[in-house]
Amino acid sequence: MAEKGPSRQRRGRPRQAEVARLAGVSQTTVSLVLGGNKQGIALHEDTRARVLAAARELGYVPDPAARRLAAARNNLLGVFSFTATFPTAVEHSYYPILVGVEQEAAAQGYDLVLFTGSSPGGAQAGDPGALNRVRLADGCLFLGRHVPDDQLRKLVADGYPAVHIGRRDELEGLAWVGADYVAASAEVVRRLSGLGHRRIVLVREDDDAPASTDREHGFRTALAEYAGPRAADDPSAVVRTTHPADDITPGWVRDRLAEGVTAFVAEETDSGAAWRALHAAVAAAGLDVPDDLSLALLGSPPADLAAARPPTGFDIPRAELGAAAVRMLTAQLSGEEHTEPLVACGFRAGSTAGPPPGRTG
Amino acid sequence: MAEKGPSRQRRGRPRQAEVARLAGVSQTTVSLVLGGNKQGIALHEDTRARVLAAARELGYVPDPAARRLAAARNNLLGVFSFTATFPTAVEHSYYPILVGVEQEAAAQGYDLVLFTGSSPGGAQAGDPGALNRVRLADGCLFLGRHVPDDQLRKLVADGYPAVHIGRRDELEGLAWVGADYVAASAEVVRRLSGLGHRRIVLVREDDDAPASTDREHGFRTALAEYAGPRAADDPSAVVRTTHPADDITPGWVRDRLAEGVTAFVAEETDSGAAWRALHAAVAAAGLDVPDDLSLALLGSPPADLAAARPPTGFDIPRAELGAAAVRMLTAQLSGEEHTEPLVACGFRAGSTAGPPPGRTG
DNA sequence: GCCCGAAGCTAATGCGCATTAGTCGAGGGA
DNA sequence: TCCCTCGACTAATGCGCATTAGCTTCGGGC
Numbered sequence: 001m002a003e004k005g006p007s008r009q010r011r012g013r014p015r016q017a018e019v020a021r022l023a024g025v026s027q028t029t030v031s032l033v034l035g036g037n038k039q040g041i042a043l044h045e046d047t048r049a050r051v052l053a054a055a056r057e058l059g060y061v062p063d064p065a066a067r068r069l070a071a072a073r074n075n076l077l078g079v080f081s082f083t084a085t086f087p088t089a090v091e092h093s094y095y096p097i098l099v100g101v102e103q104e105a106a107a108q109g110y111d112l113v114l115f116t117g118s119s120p121g122g123a124q125a126g127d128p129g130a131l132n133r134v135r136l137a138d139g140c141l142f143l144g145r146h147v148p149d150d151q152l153r154k155l156v157a158d159g160y161p162a163v164h165i166g167r168r169d170e171l172e173g174l175a176w177v178g179a180d181y182v183a184a185s186a187e188v189v190r191r192l193s194g195l196g197h198r199r200i201v202l203v204r205e206d207d208d209a210p211a212s213t214d215r216e217h218g219f220r221t222a223l224a225e226y227a228g229p230r231a232a233d234d235p236s237a238v239v240r241t242t243h244p245a246d247d248i249t250p251g252w253v254r255d256r257l258a259e260g261v262t263a264f265v266a267e268e269t270d271s272g273a274a275w276r277a278l279h280a281a282v283a284a285a286g287l288d289v290p291d292d293l294s295l296a297l298l299g300s301p302p303a304d305l306a307a308a309r310p311p312t313g314f315d316i317p318r319a320e321l322g323a324a325a326v327r328m329l330t331a332q333l334s335g336e337e338h339t340e341p342l343v344a345c346g347f348r349a350g351s352t353a354g355p356p357p358g359r360t361g
Numbered sequence: 362m363a364e365k366g367p368s369r370q371r372r373g374r375p376r377q378a379e380v381a382r383l384a385g386v387s388q389t390t391v392s393l394v395l396g397g398n399k400q401g402i403a404l405h406e407d408t409r410a411r412v413l414a415a416a417r418e419l420g421y422v423p424d425p426a427a428r429r430l431a432a433a434r435n436n437l438l439g440v441f442s443f444t445a446t447f448p449t450a451v452e453h454s455y456y457p458i459l460v461g462v463e464q465e466a467a468a469q470g471y472d473l474v475l476f477t478g479s480s481p482g483g484a485q486a487g488d489p490g491a492l493n494r495v496r497l498a499d500g501c502l503f504l505g506r507h508v509p510d511d512q513l514r515k516l517v518a519d520g521y522p523a524v525h526i527g528r529r530d531e532l533e534g535l536a537w538v539g540a541d542y543v544a545a546s547a548e549v550v551r552r553l554s555g556l557g558h559r560r561i562v563l564v565r566e567d568d569d570a571p572a573s574t575d576r577e578h579g580f581r582t583a584l585a586e587y588a589g590p591r592a593a594d595d596p597s598a599v600v601r602t603t604h605p606a607d608d609i610t611p612g613w614v615r616d617r618l619a620e621g622v623t624a625f626v627a628e629e630t631d632s633g634a635a636w637r638a639l640h641a642a643v644a645a646a647g648l649d650v651p652d653d654l655s656l657a658l659l660g661s662p663p664a665d666l667a668a669a670r671p672p673t674g675f676d677i678p679r680a681e682l683g684a685a686a687v688r689m690l691t692a693q694l695s696g697e698e699h700t701e702p703l704v705a706c707g708f709r710a711g712s713t714a715g716p717p718p719g720r721t722g
Numbered sequence: 723g724c725c726c727g728a729a730g731c732t733a734a735t736g737c738g739c740a741t742t743a744g745t746c747g748a749g750g751g752a
Numbered sequence: 753t754c755c756c757t758c759g760a761c762t763a764a765t766g767c768g769c770a771t772t773a774g775c776t777t778c779g780g781g782c
Binding site for chain 2: 737738739740741742
């Protein structure tokens with residue numbers, strides 16, 4: 001049998017024991033010197049110097065595996081996104097979040113482990129143990145709305161440090177960070193109202209994700225402020241559209257204008273369907289924005305429309321969201337519990353909103 | 362003294378010992394069962410099943426640090442980029458490469474650890490030991506030209522499996538994979554030449570990175586094929602520009618045209634500066650592409666110009682590059698050494714090149 | 723002269739796992 | 753009956769490091 005088995009790496013990398021031998025001290029002393037002697041044990045300066053010299057001479061570098069084993073934590077944070085592969089496109093909305101995650105993790109001295117639905121171990125989407133692999137890390141961030149509840153619940157129940165990116169109230173005990181869509185959406189409506197708009201319609205997708213309901217909530221809240229509680233309950237103030245949004249036609253837009261609507265607000269979704277449809281319908285109807293009507297987008301435009309005129313609306317601080325998630329996770333790791341879960345979105349003036357045309361009563 | 366053992370246990374993360382207790386066997390047996398029992402020790406099928414069940418119930422996942430310490434491998438591949446892997450500036454993104462890495466790693470049963478080198482304000486920016494963290498993984502991929510040589514050299518000297526993405530000849534013994542810029546650039550020139558162009562200028566950055574010199578090499582090689590070796594040495598065939606490329610002005614372009622140049626080739630760089638400048642100068646000069654002159658890009662256009670007409674040139678198969686890097690790394694891990702380091706780039710016809718205008722010879 | 727405490731070390735232990743030597747009982751052959 | 757093998761496990765050990773509980777000296781204080 002080859003005595004060293006699979007380790008082809010081992011070739012002469014010195015251990016503390018060898019440094020110790022060269023310096024004429026014990027391994028403990030080497031560890032003490034190189035580890036900064038945080039426990040304040042008395043060490044003679046000469047000894048320190050000898051150890052340092054020996055370490056340098058041998059080119060000693062600590063083995064991170066051993067270090068982490070002894071420290072009982074491996075300084076790894078997991079990032080789990082339940083998409084088939086890791087979000088491929090740079091334009092994908094997860095990407096900017098990862099930017100923030102990476103920066104904050106680096107700043108805190110953690111490395112990242114990436115998990116996806118397609119991670120190894122045969123852990124495909126259906127596998128009831130797919131989420132367990134994240135336990136390899138000290139804690140994990142979860143992205144996306146389709147993370148399986150039961151598995152996540154078990155992790156949380158076991159006391160595994162986890163943070164979900166995106167509001168996730170229904171899962172008891174799961175920490176999360178999310179953008180403050182309620183406040184941001186309300187703010188957009190207030191601005192429109194400030195410009196003189198009195199009838200505003202929200203175009204949202206037919207999906208009851210928190211991101212959608214929060215926006216509607218904020219929308220209706222602000223509506224109530226200037227038009228009273230009745231307006232907030234008005235069913236016609238909100239339109240649910242399907243994907244693709246075939247129902248948003250030029251005719252539909254014109255009908256709404258005829259009813260006195262002067263502004264449309266769309267929610268941002270992964271596909272950008274609502275905004276895209278609204279945009280197309282308005283253009284096809286030959287209407288001018290913002291002269292004939294105002295538009296606002298509750299979020300950022302899809303990448304392919306980014307070059308067009310910037311929509312009035314708000315920006316989701318995705319990088320900041322990622323950073324906040326990391327902070328919350330590391331707070332959990334060090335015992336502290338609660339950090340602020342909501343991240344504010346900045347209002348974006350844009351140029352798709354203006355005063356309503358004339359007095360159309 | 363605060364009990365630390367139990368407090369850690371409570372924080373999730375079951376050990377083999379706990380699985381053993383639940384299954385009513387020894388830790389050794391658990392290790393045997395979960396490790397695939399490569400030593401062929403007799404194990405009763407019932408025992409095996411009980412252990413597996415217990416492990417699943419507890420959500421056991423092996424600790425990579427311990428695994429690596431004991432067995433010298435843990436099925437983790439590192440990815441180290443000395444700039445952020447997810448950069449804020451999207452135009453110079455390693456992301457597509459990472460996608461290929463991710464997929465191939467998953468296919469081979471490895472998890473990925475992202476070692477973030479320096480980050481703005483990062484804890485360990487400039488730390489001379491920053492690279493040692495990668496030793497936690499079985500092997501590591503390196504991205505970017507700014508990986509500190511000395512540290513990398515030490516890793517390689519220790520026999521640590523490493524693969525650099527991007528040509529890296531000067532560091533003896535370091536394996537690498539890279540795009541075949543030489544062949545791809547030559548091909549582009551051949552196409553232009555086939556269209557009738559006889560005088561072509563390469564606009565490159567003033568940076569002697571392999572990616573730049575390879576392109577120039579390919580460019581000159583192809584030049585020699587149709588215009589003889591003298592042309593290949595012609596200093597005026599290649600222009601080095603600075604960043605920003607202030608020297609590429611409309612006037613400069615017109616002067617070149619007056620000299621008989623009919624096509625310009627730009628190299629792709631992180632910033633896309635050369636291409637951007639060329640584009641802008643041609644537009645400002647009121648020249649039409651490809652009627653008045655042809656343009657080609659040795660690579661892909663920056664993201665913000667992606668929506669414009671596709672440039673004639675070649676595509677760097679970034680995902681494939683990542684996959685190839687993983688293959689080379691795992692080959693190293695299993696003892697085989699050499700895999701093909703060069704990945705071919707596909708020619709992209711685009712629409713910025715056409716026949717030269719008239720006979721201006 | 724004896725005890726005490728500080729200075730300056732080192733032996734021993736354990737982190738979680740893989741691996742190597744056993745151990746133990748149930749047959750089987752002689 | 754005794755020994756030996758074989759099947760099915762377990763005790764013990766070590767990976768490289770950090771940490772903790774000891775050891776020695778040596779110099780005062782009384």
